[in-house]
Amino acid sequence: MADAFVSTTTQSNLVTAAVDRYVRAALRHTPLLRKVADTRPVQVDRPGSSVALYTYSDLAAAITPLTETTDPDAVAIGNPTATTITLNEYGNVSIATLRVGKYSFSDIDPNQLDQITYNMRDTLDVLVREIISAGTNVIYADNAGVDATATNQLTAAHTFKSPKLRKAVAKLRTNAAPGRIGDLYWCGMHPEVAHDLKAESGAGSFREAHVNAAPSVIWPNVTGVYEGAVIVETARMKMATDGAASAKAYRTIVAGAQALAEAVADEPHTEIGVVPDKLNRFFPLGWRGILGWSIFRQGCLYRIESGSSI
Numbered sequence: 001m002a003d004a005f006v007s008t009t010t011q012s013n014l015v016t017a018a019v020d021r022y023v024r025a026a027l028r029h030t031p032l033l034r035k036v037a038d039t040r041p042v043q044v045d046r047p048g049s050s051v052a053l054y055t056y057s058d059l060a061a062a063i064t065p066l067t068e069t070t071d072p073d074a075v076a077i078g079n080p081t082a083t084t085i086t087l088n089e090y091g092n093v094s095i096a097t098l099r100v101g102k103y104s105f106s107d108i109d110p111n112q113l114d115q116i117t118y119n120m121r122d123t124l125d126v127l128v129r130e131i132i133s134a135g136t137n138v139i140y141a142d143n144a145g146v147d148a149t150a151t152n153q154l155t156a157a158h159t160f161k162s163p164k165l166r167k168a169v170a171k172l173r174t175n176a177a178p179g180r181i182g183d184l185y186w187c188g189m190h191p192e193v194a195h196d197l198k199a200e201s202g203a204g205s206f207r208e209a210h211v212n213a214a215p216s217v218i219w220p221n222v223t224g225v226y227e228g229a230v231i232v233e234t235a236r237m238k239m240a241t242d243g244a245a246s247a248k249a250y251r252t253i254v255a256g257a258q259a260l261a262e263a264v265a266d267e268p269h270t271e272i273g274v275v276p277d278k279l280n281r282f283f284p285l286g287w288r289g290i291l292g293w294s295i296f297r298q299g300c301l302y303r304i305e306s307g308s309s310i
Contacts (some may be wrong), residue, residue, distance in 0.1 A: 020119055023106045025114060029236050031125035036132060036186065036255055037262035039296045041085075044263075049087055053264040053296065054080040085263040086292040090127070092119050093273060093286025101283075112285050113270070120268050120287040127238055131293050132260055133238040133251045133303060137171065139164050141306035151305055154243035158250065158307040159196035160189075162227060168254040168302040169228040175299035177256030180230070182256050187229035188253045190237040192308040199309075229254055252304040261296035265291070271278055 008015045041051050057078035066072055094112055101108050111306055140148040141158040148154050165187070180186045189197070200206050207224060223231040243249035268289025275282040295301060 019105055021106045021147045023111060025118070028118065028122075029234060031121040031236065032232070032234060033125045033128040033132065033188065033236060034262075035189075036253075037128065037260040037293055039261040041261075041263050047265065050292075051085045051087070053085065053261055054082050055297075056080050059084070074133050074306040075254060079100070083261060083296050084292055085261055085292045087263060087265050087290055089266075089290045090123060090268070090287065091271075091286055091288030092116065092123070092202055093284055094273075095273075095275065095282050095284045098279075098283070115283055116270060116287055120270070120289075124268060124289075128260070128293055129236065129238050131295065132247050132253055132255070132301065135259075135301040135303055136174040136298050137302045139167055139302060139304045141304065144179070148305070151242055151249050152244060154249045154307045155245075155247050156307045156309055158243075160193045160203055160250075160304065160306040161200055161310050162197070162304070163195075164304050165227045165252075165254065167227060168304055171215040171302055172254065172256050172300065173228075177297070178258065180255065180257050184225060186230045186253075187231045188237050188255075189223070189231050189233055189248045190239055190308070191233045191235055191250070192239075192248075192310050193237075193250045193306055194231070194233045194250055196306075196309050247307055250306050250308055252306065254302045254304065256297075256300040258297045259295065259300040260293060262291065262293050264291040266290035 039053070041053060044051060056171065057080075059075060060142075083161055094116060096108050096112055105218040140150070141154065141160055141164060142148070143155065148158055177185070199205050216287060223233055225231070237253065238251040239248055241248055266289050268291065270285065270287045273284030273286060275284055
């Protein structure tokens, strides 16, 4: 008689596919745009739904010589102008049940906390991105030397080029915009825009500057300091399909200090909520905060709109 084996065939109910109980987070871009908001209220007189920040204008230069025997006319100090920051309450929440915690092969609580805290940082970054991408100072990329004049004219051929960054930096310096790192301005650039900048060649290009200044470090995938700006590559910069024929239009931001103001009534934070269910089976976890942003000095903020070849 043939031997009978205890095998994976005879014990098929005991042999199942293994599962990794560790559940990984999705790919994430690191939030960073809130750091652009470096101006905050200093002496708020009372709580309110908005906060007004005031700025003086300087007197005109007194270039006419004084007359020895004539008392000069007095001049009035300029009326301060207000920048109003509207405060809004933001937040999000999830509720886990007792049963899912008992049934799940992976711990729910750490994942719930991770999702909520990242959602808080992500939401704040998106809110700030929309504000800094809507300044009044805008420069449009060109195609074969012809500048676009509106977002809906941008195509993939309107790639980012060094002269546009030089122009933005020159305008900021003309406006007396203070730097963010010494005299350097901050530049947030989408990686697909940076691709075109790095591929630029010829006189006055990004690649030529690196070859001549530091040929030994031309190959690492680093943008770095260029044309008076510290370039930070991040896919968190705004991109929308509002170019010509729904082409992708990218917003590169060049900012000095005091470009963006933030007012906070309640710093965003996580909350363990209470659901008054009779058997204590529901466990809410969320975040909330009360705050707002506004462009503080338009002269400290420039936006360069372009397409991308990729």
